[in-house]
Structure formats: C-alpha cells, structure tokens
Amino acid sequence: MSLSATSPWFLNTSRNGDHHLPGQLCQCITSFSNKKMFLISNLNLPWCNFRPSPLILSLIHLLTSFPQDISHLLSSTFKDLYTGDVIGADIEANWLKSRGGDDAYHEAFTEELQKVQAEYNRRLTEADIVEENIIQAQARAKAEEERALNVLKGDAGKDFHKMGLPPVASSFRWIVDNELLRKNHLTCPDDYITDKLPVTRAPKGKPEPGYVKETFSFKQRISSRSCDQMSAHLQKISGRLPSVSLSTLTLPSTPDSYHQTKKTSKKSSASQKADWKGSKCKAEREEERAYFAKLEKRQNFLKNPRFFPPNALHGGKSLVMSQGQVEQVMSSREAECNTGDTSFVPVFLANPPTLLFSDYEGVCLATVKHFGGMIAPGMTCQYTVQFVPESLADYEDHILVETQVSEPLLIPIQAKRPPPVLTLPDIIDCGFCLVGGIKVTVFLCRNEGFSSGKFCIMPHKAWPPPNFRAVATLGFVIQDPFGIYPAVFELSPGQSTKVKVLFFPSLPEVSEQIYTIVCDNCQVNYITVTGVGQLIALKLLHVTGGESSPEPGEVTDVTAQHLVRFDPQNPHTTTQKNLVIRNSTHVELPFYWQIIKPNLQPILPEETAHSVTLEYNRETELAFSLSPEQGVLLPYSDHDFTLTYTPQEVWFIYHSVIQLVLRDIPESPSLARERMLQNMPEYTAEDVIALDIEVKGSTEPFQLLLEPYAVIIPGESFLGVNVRRTFKMWNNSKSLIKYTWENITDCAIMEVEPPTGVIDRNKYCEFELMITGIRPGCVSHNLQCQIEHSAEPVVLHVEAAFKGPLLHIGVPSLRLGLIKPGESVVGTFEIQNLCQLPARWRIQESQVCLAERNEEVSPFTIQPSAEELPPLGTCSVSVQYVSLLCQRLHTVLELEVENGERSYLPVSVEVQTPQACLLSSHLVLTEMYTGIPVKATSKLFNQTRLPAKYSWGKLIGSQAAFCSATITPASGILSPNEEKEFCIELTANITGELKGLALFCSIEDMTEPLLLSISGEVKGLHVTYSVPCEGGDASDERKMLQSPRDLLLDFGSEVALKDTVKRQLILTNHTAISAPFRLEAVYFTGSSPTPEQSICLSLFFLFFTPKDGWFLMLSHGKGVAFHIQPSSGTLQAFQQLIIEITAYNNMWGEYSDDLVCKVGGAWFQVKYCYGRFDTNCISQIPFLGFPPRFGTHVSGGRPVFRSVRLNNPTPFDIRLDWETYNQEEDDKKLVDLLMFFGDPFPPKDMAKNETASTGSNSEISSNTECEEEGIITEEPTRQKIVSVLLRPHEGVPADNPYSITPRQIVIPGGGSSSVCISFTPHVLPEPVTEVRCEGFLLGFMSLDDETVPGKVHRRHGYDAVPLRIDLRASVRQAVLKVDMDHDGGMVFYSMASDLIPDQPLLGVLTASVLTQSLKLTNCTKVPLYFRLFLSAPFSLTSTDLKKGTKTSHNEKEETEQQPQLVLYPQQNMLVKVSFPTTLESLMYQHLPDTQILPGFQVLQFESGERKLKFSQNLIIEYSNHSRQLVPVTAYLTVPVLELSCNMVDFKTCFVAQTKTEHVFLCNRSGCRSYWTALLDQQEGHNDLEVFSVSPANGILEAREGEQPTKDMLQITFTARSDTEYETILTVTGILGEKPCKLQIRGQGTYDGKYEDMY
Secondary structure: OOOOOOOOOOOOOOOOOOOOOHHHHHOOOOOOOOOOOOOOOOOOOOOOOOOOOHHHHHHHHHHOOOOOOOHHHHHHHHOHHHHOOOOOHHHHHHHHHOOOOOOHHHHHHHHHHHHHHHHHHHHHHHHHHHHHHHHHHHHHHHHHHHHHHHHHHHHHHHHHHHHOOOOOOOOHHHHOOHHHHHHOOOOOHHHHOOOOOOOOOOOOOOOOOHHHOOOHHHHHHHHHHHHHHHHHHHHHHHHHOOOOOHHHHOOOOOHHHHHOOOOOOOOOHHHHOOOOOOOOOHHHHHHHHHHHHHHHHHHOOOOOHHHOOOOOOOOOOOOOOOHHHHHHHHHHHHHHHHOOOOOOOOOOOOOOOOEEEOOOOOOOOOOOOOOOOOOOOOOOOOOOOOOOOOOOOOEEEEEEEOOOOOOOEEEEEEEOOOOOOEOOOOEEEEEEEEOOOOEEEEEEEEEOOOOOEEEEEEEHHHOOOOOHHHHOOOOOEEEOOEEEEOOEEEEOOOOEEEEEEEEOOOOOOEEEEEEEEEEOOOOEEEEEEEEEEEOOOEEEEEEOOOOOOOOOOOOOOOOOOEEEEOOOEOOOOOEEEEEEEEEOOOOOEEEEEEEEOOOOOOOOOOOOOOOOOOOOOEOOOOOEEEEOOEEEEOOOEEEEEEEEEOOOOOOOEEEEEEEEEEEEEEOOHHHHHHHHHOOOOOOOEEEEEEEEEEEEEEEOOOOEEEEOOEEEOOOOEEOOOEEEEEEEEEEOOOOOEEEEEOOEOOOEEEEEEOOEEEEOOOEEEEEEEEEEEOOOEEEEEEEEEEEOOOOOOEEEEEEEEEEOOOEEEOOOOEEEEEEOOOOEEEEEEEEEEOOOOOEEEEEEEOHHHHHHHOOOOOOEEEEOOEEEEOOOOEEEEEEEEEOOOOOEEEEEEEEEEOOOOOEEEEEEEEEOOOOEEEOOOEEEEEEEEOOOOEEEEEEEEEOOOOOEEEEEEEEEOOOHHHEEEEEEOOEEEEOOOOEEEEEEEEEEOOOEEEEEEEEEEEEOOOOOOEEEEEEEEEEOOOEEEEOOOOOOOOOHHHHOOOOOOOOEEEOOOEOOOOOOEEEEEEEEEOOOOOEEEEEEEOOOEOOOOOHHHHHHHHHHHHHOOHHHHHHHHOOOOOOEEEEEEOOEEEEOOOOEEEEEEEEEEOOOOEEEEEEEEEEOOEEEEEEEEEOOEOOOOOOOOOOOOOOOOOEEEEOOOOOEEEEEEEEOOOOOOEEEEEEEEEEOOOOOOOEEEEEEEOOOOOOEOOOOOEOOOOOOOOEEOOEEEEOOOOEEEEOOOEEOOEEEEEEEOOOEEOOOOEEEEOOEEEEOOOOEEEEEEEEOOOOOOOOOOEEEEEEEEEEEEEEOOOOOOOOEEOOOHHHOOOEEEEEEEEEEOOOOEEEEOOOOOEEEEEEHHHHOOOOHHHOOOOEEEEEEEEEEEOOOOOOEEEEEEOOOOOEEEEEOOOOOEEEOOOHHHHHHOOOEEEEOOOOEEEEEEEEEEEHHHHHHHHOOHHHOOOOEEEEEOOOOOEEEEEEEEEEEEEOOOOEEEEEEEEEEEEOOEEEOOOEEEEEEEEOOOEEEEEEEEEEOOOOOEEEEEEEOOOOOOOOOOOEEEEOOEEEEOOOOOOOOEEEEEEEEEEOOOOOEEEEEEEEEEOOOOOOEEEEEEEEEEOOHHHOOOO
16 A cells, blocks of 8 residues: 655645745655555545645744654554565666567566556655655644643743643644545544534634724725735636546545636546646746746745755855845835725625535526615625536536626636546556457456446547447447446445456557546546457577587477487486476466477478478377476466486487477467357367477497406416406496396306495496316306396406416427437436426327338337426436438427426437538639739538548649649648638630630549539730710720720810810720830821920929910910820730820811820821810900999989900901890890891991901801811812801890990900990889899901911801900989888877977967988989978978088079989988977868868777878989989877767756766877866856856876776756756867767756755
8 A cells, every 4th residue: 555645835736847836945854764565546635725824834844854764653554565575776777778679578578567667656656745744744733732832821821830731632633634544544533533523713813903904995995906806816726727637536535625616627538638738828827927926925935045055046044034135025015015906996795705515416407596686885685596406517607796886796606516536547457368368357446435426438439429328338348359347337435346357369469448437427537458468488498408409311300499309328317407498478377298209200391390290199108207297387487397318228219299288278369259249158278289399318328348358367377276356347327337247167266256236427346356277278258247227248258277287398409419320329308397286297209200200119218208296396308319321300209297288399310421512613714814823712612510521633624734723722621511712823825715624622431523614715915095074084984995986085165265175095904914105196296395495394384384385385386286195105904094185275266186096016096176266265365454344323324434455365366346235134035047148247447348358257168077088178168148147146236225436346466455335324214213234245256367277177257256245234213222210211100289288277389399310321323413392291400411512503493493412422411300290280180171181191090099190202303303202101199088978967956956967088099188178158047057067177198008098077057947957068179179069958846855855
C-alpha cells in the first residue's frame, strides 16, 4: 500500500513554469528513510484554500525543523512489503538503457519494467504526500493548542497554573485529512472519536472604537469595490480551475470538494481530458500570473535565506524587513486602492452570496418563478429557491435581481453532487499470453465514492453510441484480442463487483485497446487494456563442453536443432553434461522430456524437414536420461538439466534424439477464436515438441596397459627354483576396473599376487609374478586376467627356460696337429660340473661323423668314456689317435648328460708328405738391351707344413750359349708353408727374341724337378723427337713419336715486337745406350759469338739485362734470329733432353724455317716457323708522358685537348691512318661488313690529296710451300679492285665527342711523332645525371717500303692489327654535394607553443625561428656557378661568403638577378635555412583549398595529434640553367583541444541554488595550448549570473605518452527564475585551435522537492 497526501501548506497547482503561491516558501519536508511500498489505489486530492498566519507558520517551521523517523511504524505495519530487498537502481537504469534492440521479448520486458518503475515512483510520491499531511497536521494542531492555551493564560492571569484546569481540546481531528487517511487504509481520528462535531457560533471580537470604523462613503467608494473586484476575480479564477472530471470514476474525492467550481461540460470526454495549458490563452495566463504576484507581494513573506547559497544575491540576509521595505509595501497597497473604480456603489447585498445544492438524487423538470417587490432601506427580503434536477450532472446558474440601480444584482446558483469513484485503474495490463491461448484476468471494481451510479462499458470506437441499447451486451465486450465482462453494472457506495478481462492474442505482438466507461451522471472515462502475445521461444544456452558440429558426411537427425556429443566411454560407466535452457517467453510452460530414435532420412536440396515423413519411435536402448524429467519452465528464466550417458555394450554407437515437449499448448489462433465466440467453450490444447536435441555417444573397450607387456626371464633357471618378477598394469580407461588373474600348474607353476582387486582410472597396480620350473626346457604361456564387463581378457605373455645339470668342456676344440703316416698322437681336456647338482655323463665320437666316413669303429681311444661328476667337480679325459693314411680328419666328440644338454667337442688331425712349387713357371723380361744385364725375381712355395730342401741348376736351351744367368740363393731349406723369393740376373749378347731358354730346380723327396722358362726381346738404340705443349706440360701425349711431317715448332701468332719467344724441342733416348747429337737452323741463324765475343757479352750483361742484347742476334738484318741452346752434346741412356730455341725479332711478320738434328749417325729435319708478328709494334712502347685522360666534365662545357706522342721502334717508316669510334651500351650489332675500291688507306699529301703508293699496300703476294720438296715458289702479284672485309663490331664510327688531328701521319723508323686528341662535352637531358663517354682510336699501319726476303710475309692496313687508344670521359650534370645537420634531411620540427612566452598574460610572440645549416660541396673537378632560391615560409638567412665567391659572367645578369655564387673544386659553402613559426602560419589550417599554399598539408593522426606540414624545395640554379632541388620540410605541431562531452544538462534545479558540474578539457597533441573559455552572451539573463565557468583560461601542457593531458572545468548553474536557461560555452586557443563548443542547459523551479538540502 502506498500513502500519498498533499500538504495543506501548499497552494501550488501550477505546472511547467507557472508561478507558485506564497505558501510554498514555508513547506516542511520529512522523508522516509526507506520507501518500499506497493500501490493499490489512486488518489485525487482537493485543494486546501486556507492560509495560516505568518506567526503560526514560523512556529510550525521551528517544530518541524527536525524530521521524524516513522520507518519503524511502516515496517511493523507493512512488514515484508517495506523491508524486503528490491532491485537496485543501477541495475534498473541499465535495463532501461538497453531498450531499442531487435529482440521483441527484451523490448516487452523493458517496457514492462519502465511501467513498473513509473508506478513505483508514483506510489512513493503519494506516500510522501500522506506523510507530509500527517506531519503538518501535527504541527498545526500543536500550534493551535498553544494559541488556545495562551488565550486561557491571558484571561486567568498569573494564577493559571494554580487553577489546575484540564488541557485544551486537541485540534488534530479537524486539521488532518481524514478522508486521505481512510482512502489509504490508515486509522483516522474519526474512527475512534464518536462524538459529533459541535455547533459553534462565530466568535465576536471586541467592539472597535468609532474612529476606526469605516464610513458609509468609504464603503461605497473604496472598500466594497475593491472587495467586489477581488471576489469577481476569484470567481473567474475558480471557474477556470479543474473540477471533477472523467477521472473521478476511478479517483477518490473528498467531502470538501464543493469548494471547487466547474461549468457543466457539453463536450466529449476526450476534450475534457485535454491539458489545462491548452485550455487557456497566453493573455489569460499572464493575467493570472500577475494576480498571483500581487497576492504574493501582499503577504510580504521573506524568503528563507537557507534556500539560497551564501554567495547568492539575496543569500545570508535577515528575515526582519527593513523600515524602507515596509514603507515601500504600504505605498504600493495604497496605490492599488486609489486606482479602484468608484463610479459604482452596491445598494443590495445577497446573503449568502452563492447558493449551493448537493446530495440530490431525483430527476425531474424544474420551473422558474419570477418574484418582485419593494424593500425598505436597511431591510432584508428572504426567498426560497427550489432545485429539481433533470439528471445527476452538475449545474450552474444565477438569479438576476433588477432594481432601480443601473447595475443589476447577480446571485450565482451551483448544484454539485459527489460522483461515484471506481477503483478500476486507467490501464489494465493483462500481461503475457501465448498466441492462440486465452488468459482471464479478474479485477475487483469498488465504488469508493459517496453516490451510486450505473456504468456501461463499450468499445472506444462505438462512442458516442446512437443509444445505449445498441452497445449493451450480455456477454463480453469484444475488441480483438480483448474482451471485458460485464458490459453493464451498477454500484452503490462501498459496493464492489468483479470485472473479467479476456486476452486471446493471435499474433506475437503487443496489443492495446481502449474501452469507454460511461456513467449515468454523464461522465465518461477511458480504460486502456494492454497485453503481449508471445510465441514459444526456448533456447539452448549452454552445454557442458559446448555443442558439437556434424562431421563431413555424418548422418544426423533431420529435425534436431542441436547436437550434443559425448566422448567415448567404457561399458557400464556414467558421464553427465549440464544443459541450460532459457524460456524466453513470460509465460509458464509445463514440460516433460521424451527420447526417440533419430530420423536419418536424407533430404534433397529442394526439400525441407517438414516435407519429409517423420517417424517418432520410442528409444529402446536407453543409454541417455535427463533430470528433471518433467516440470514447469518459469517465465523468462534459465533452467538447468542434467543429461546422463550410460552405455552398455562395447564398440556400439548410441544415437538418440531427446525432445522437450510442452504440455497443453493452445491450437492455432483462428480455431481458438471461433470457440471463444461460441459462448467460450473449453478450448483444446495439445503437447508440442519445442526443442529437439540430437545426442550421440560411443563406447570403447577398457584401455589397459601392461608394463612390460611380456615377462621374459633371460637365461635358464634350474629346476625347482622359484623365480619372481614384478610388472605394472595401467588403467587408461574412462572408469575403474575390477580384475582377476588365473593360475597355471601344467607346464610350470605360475601365480600372480594380488590375484584380484580394483584399479582406479589413470592409476596403476604393481603385481608380482612367481614361476617355478617342473621339467627342463622353455616355457611360453599367455597368462590371462579377466576384467569385469569386458569380453576380452588382458594377456601377459610369460617366457622362461629351465635346465638340469650343466657340464663344461675346458677347451673349445681338440687339435692333434700334423703327423706323418704311421705316427700316433694323444690329446687331453677337462670336464667341469658348473651346477650344484650331480651329473652323469658319457662321451664318444659322433655316429654321424662315422657314417660320413663309412666307418664302424672309431680310430680314437677315450679314457674315461663315462663317469658321474659331483656338484662343482672336474674330470680329465685323454684322446689317442693312430694315423694310417694321408688325410685331413675333422670329427666331433659327443658328451651326453643325464637330464641335461649335450655338448660337442670338435677334433682335428692332419697326415701329410713334403710338396713345393713355383708360383710362376714362366719369366718374361721386357726391357732388354744388348750387353746390358737384366734382373728379375721368382718365388718358391712350400705347400705343406713339413720342411723341404731345394737346389737350382744351369741354363738349358738353344740360346743358352749367348746368355749367362746368376741365381741368388742357389740352394736352401723351405720352412712349412714358406714362400721364398729368388733373384735372377740375365745378360744377353744378341738382339731379337729369346726362345727355348729355361732353368731347373730339384726338391728333396719329390720325384720330379721344377722348371722356370725365360723369354723376352733384346732391343738396340732408339731416339724420338717431340714438341711440348704450351705451358711445359710433360704428359705422355706430347712424348709420343712424331714424324718429320707432323713435327712443328710454332712460336705463336700474337708475338709483340722486340719480345723474346722461347720454344723447346725434346730429344728422348728410349734405350739404355748413350749417343752424341748436333742441331742447327737452315736460314734464320743468329750470329754465333767467338770465344772473345762471349767474354765481352758476359761483361756486357753485368750492366745490361739480357733483353737488351737482342740487337747482337739481329745484326744480320733479317728481322728474326733463332738461337739454339744446347746445339750439341751427348744423349745419355734413357735421357730426355730439352733443347731451348729462342727467337729474336725487330719487325712484325710471319716467318718460317727448318731445324736439322743429328743423333749418332742419323739426321732428322724439323720444320719450324716464327708466328705472325702482326701485333701492334707501336703500342708496346710506352708513351712519352701519361696516357690521355679526360676525366669528368660538366654538361655543355668547353672542348678538352690532350697531346700524345707516338714512338716507332722499327727501322722502317710506318704510316698511320686514324679512325674514331664510339662505344654504345645498347649496341647489339655483331659484325661490320666493309667494302673498298682500291687501296682503303692511300697516302695523302699536305693538302690531303691521294698520292701513288710505292709499297705493296695495293697488292698481295702469295707464297706456296711444297712440303714434299721443301722449295718455296712465289706466285705473281695481282692488283685488288674491290675489297670486302667482315670484322667484329666494336664501335660506331663518329666524329664527336672525340676527334684526332692529323688523321694521317708517317712515323719515321726509330723516331716519334705527336697527335692531338680533343673531347667536346655535349648537353645532357634533364633526367640524366651522368653519362660515360667511351670510345677508342684505331690507327691502321701501312708500310711503303719492304726489304725482307720472300720467306717472310707482313700484313698492312685492315689485315694488320691496328694501334688502339681507348678513350674514356664522363659528362655529368652540375650537382653539388649537400650535407645537412641531420641524416634525415632538412626537416624542421616546431611547435605552435613556442609562441607562448613564460608569462602568457604579456601577449604572444610574433615569431619563433628555427635555423638549420647545410653545406654545399663541389666534388667535381671544375668550378660550378650557381644561384639559390627558396620559397615562403622558409628563408635563406645567410651564406658563407668566405669560401664562396660572388661572381657573374656579365654585368646584366648581376643587376637583374640575384648574385651568382661560385664553388671551385673541393671547396664548400655553408648555407643557413630558417623556418619561422608565426600566427599567420597557424591560420593556414583554416583556409579553404583554393587559398592553401603549395606544399602545405594537414596531417591528422589516430591518436588525435595534428601537425601542419610545409614542403618546399631549395633550388640551386647553375650557369647552364640546370637545377638541383633540395627538399625542405617543416612539421608544425598545433594543439588539439577536445571536451569530454558535448552537452551539460543541469536538468531542473531550485531557484537561487547553485549546481556544479565538471567537464574535462583534453589536449591530445604534443604542443602546449593557452586556452580561454567564454560563455555566449547573446541571451542575457538580467544582471544576475546564471552560468559560470572556472577557471576561465589556462595552459594545457603537451601530451606525454598515450594519454592526453587534462584540465578540469567547473561549470556552475544558478537559476534566477523558473524558466529554462541555455547557453554555449566556447573554448578557444590563441594558437589557432579549433574552438570547442559545449552546450549547457538548465531549468529553474520553485518546487521545493528539487531543493538540495545539503
């Protein structure tokens, strides 16, 4: 229950900005500490039109200044409704903010929550009203009692306390609102005080003196008129105030409601419920406001200073009015009285001034009677007015009294009947219902008014009806999807009835219909019926481990929406998963679970699950279960279910579908509505499958692991010994296991401890295996362990070997050695018992070996052959053998042990006679020469292990007389199996092949001797001649014999002039015979020095190098000389002698000659030639000075000249014809085809005219050699007419940039000449920075005279190799090397905050300049002339004039342009570049695109930082008009201001009370900012400050790190009146920052509930 009351101290009925009555300033508020109430009724409270005196109000304020806590009363009365926990305000606010999504259910929930919150706030407000009414009534009653007590004290005097009078009667009964308490089900004084209200007369005051009474004239002129005017104005105002409206059908009224007046409304109820604002025009509202302002001023109440802050305009002042204020108020009142209209003075007065009728029930017609007569002065006339109403509505009329006075007398007549009040709410919420279902909500409707009434409910669209019979119905009043019953009912005061509201939604949406309730007192009200239709909405929120997705190719149920897969489990184990299912509807849904078999029908692409025939078969293999199996799903809540999986069989896949079936779900909406219209029979419902969950699970066998999986006992164990081994068994299954081991006793005794037990999951158990041998041999068995619920046992493989007694033979084998036939040999060995058991044994020769030799009796005699050995005992055994034949015997002795293993002893013996042989019976001698001894070796081998004696004899054969042989050693003894080597030295005195020659050797005890045959070929003297390959390679290939036709000494085809070339001739003696030799050339022989000349040459070479002696060899003038060293001597046996032949030359050409060799008595001729000397003879002599170097030159420069001197070291004059070629990179030409007519290089005179040639340039001589005869013949010469030349392409003929002068020159023999080579740099295009110019000069040589004989041939012109001079130069653009202060280039980093001085109040700097230096270096070898240009905002401040010289090529350029600078090679210059930061540069960021400077750009970063980028180029303009650009960039960081919000809304605040909000000002840049906050002054608010900001300015430091720097702005709002305020706060910076605007709002009010008490 919620209590609500309106305090009688309030006279405020205004809304939204209307003026308040003065009584509001004395309100007293007492609030509950906790407000937890539930509203069941609505209250309509009346006005209270009485005003207490200022004295009483001040007393009440003192009494109620301390709030009274009545929470204990509320908690004891309302119990859990008051003390129970509620949803927090934060959670409620968050839910309301989440509205606006796509989820219809969430939207319906938030809408319902918002309605509940509004209802909750309304009920709390009503409770506050009731509380305030009680507290204020107590204060007024106490004040009234004190006043009455003070009156008694004044009458009784000082003896009042002695009289012992009872206390005065309490006035609380008459002051408190009893109806308000009764409506809220609280006990009121009328409930326990039964005495009637005493009838008292109005007290009479003391008679006033005559001088203070009003005169008749005063009453006529002033008092009456002012009172009448005030009364008329009050009547006018009261007629406009809202009276009992249509809401009185459901809102209670109070007995004193007759103080309100209202004209009978003839309009519809919709117009009557219109807002009171719209019913008045602006002029009427202004008039009423002015009137209330006058009333407030006349009360002269001072505002309590506690309602204003101390710093406010009227705060902190005294409550006592000053004398000046009192006089001002009195003068204003007198002015109002003086302005009254005194033209009319009333003659007749009506008492009472207004006639009021109430409590009428009958309905009849009324008649109006007219009366007339005369009334004497001072007399009264009494009339009886009868009221007979036609209906129960309210009436207003007046009686017109016409007299002789010009103005008639009007007497108002009013008839008001308290309306019936129903407890039916304005909005009936039917809540939620499933689509197709029917929900009936019953409300108790009670008439809490003071009069009875008849009511009719009809659809809103049926109002107004033509007659009530047309809309009256006996059943439900239907408006889809709602129905209300009954349609017509009548209620007396205090009587109640049940109203049924039917809700049958057909669509899942929010439905709303409006019904009209009409009362028989002509009042109409509207009821809104709402409800939400919902569909079944269940959602699987969570599955333990998550949902599974079907694998590719996996068959699933066609209807299941979810797939839950269990991990493989062991048989008879249980695992669970939790399912969380949400009921998204706001309706309770009863349910139960069922498990069916899946529908695994394939669906075609064009089919759906609904088009396939489904079968619902109950699952028989219940491996799945759910808990709880049935129940009720609560509205909009989550429910937990436990899904259990218990498989039974192994290797089986369980596949089922669990279905959540909802009980009693209604049918389709169309069928449900048809049954409802037919007198609402019971509708049918059916169970519906709401959720299909496909579950899958599989089983797997127990996973057991034996460690080790097999027990193999190494070695052999003795019988009867217990062997123990431990092993583990791991349980890797999903559950624990129970095991049982078996026992084995047949082959061996096997047991496992413990035999039975349990192993938990992921655990192991350690076992001990005990095995005992029964009989010898190997035991292999699979020991089984039975596992509960497992079809297959666990198998442990066991292997062991057992043995009996063990004997050991002391030797591995018995070898009796080598003997001769008839001898005997004896061998012994020991037998040892290695075990602790006695052993019986027997030994004999193996029967298998005897059978292989076809013998029955063994030749071996064994002693002893059988015996019993004690434990660990030994025994010695002897074996004797007698030889009969020569043989090699291998046999085995077999040792048999009782209950033990057999052992075997190999025995070997060998019987032999002596035997020897030659390893090689034939001796071949390969290198034999006449008279030269030859040595060879041969070997004898003893084939037995017996010693043998040998002896060598003499040579035998037909040639034994011409040969002699010596053998070392000649006789001796061969050891057993010995291999002995013999040396044989043979000397032959004949030539040819050796045949039939042999040596014999005799061996003792051998019947036949050994023969060694000897063969070979005896050779004579043999010498070969060969020429080595290049590089002196002495391989076998060059050593092969060569005939005189094939042998050739080639000195090469590319031999330089004056170069010494050596070749070698190899003489090889292939025999061991020595012989003399001699060599000499046929034609080109050098001068052989005499012994005296040899002495001089040795002295000459002491001071000169051997190369300088070539002129001695060429003194004969043949051009070439060959020198042989050595030219004679002796060729030793098998010697390879190298003859060195040296060639000397002083002229090019092709030479050939013969070399004659004589060895012993034989001659041999070798042809040799001196290759072509067509290499450049001039190029081999260094130039006088350096080669021509042109280097690097500036594009378009002047020509460069180089002089070159050429030397001719030959004795002949050489004519040179020059041609110039350029080398191009992209030249893809391979060969050049040249065609000439006549001589390609004819001689020219001084005038460059051709002259006749005296040499052989125009003709060619052809020599033909006859190799067979060695005669050289010369063919006749013939003149060339057309010459065609094909040569490799190396360059392109060109006359620039290289040229030579003169182009034909003759260099005298032994002299020199000079030529001039020039290079002209060409102009490079601008994109090209450097070009390499590569070329060469070719000088083609010609001989005009030739004096060499016909054995030499020389080439001329194109046939000879020309003289080549390579030319290289570079042409590059004029570029200076630029060195800067930083590696990143010339980049300026500036901040706009550099313009802010340390004291910002003094102003802003005009500019802040940054300067950087760059060094210009001339790295070329030529001076560079240039000028410097740089655009704004950059500037050149200074240049280094000490190293850079200002110059100009002409005076005109110096006067018109900037001065020209020059840098000589390897010089540098320092240039300073400045970037000024000015306010003008900061404004570039705000300019339009058309006015932005070139190179300007605004950079905005993600972090919020903003930079201005200025990009220009420093232009270096050279004298050849080429330019070099140096980028210059500046980054200017500007501050970026940002507010934490865009709007600050103070909402509604109490007048003159200051509220404060805080806003953060952020700087997101790396630059400081000096900011100023300004409030918009366009809309002034008088002279009083409404909004303020602090601080108004400041400096924001640059951002450090990722977080911006912040300053907090404190914004205050002080409302000066009950109006709405709005302004804009602009935060600007002095550095061009973008202004930040903050919209500020606030609403002022006089309503005390917005006052902040703290």
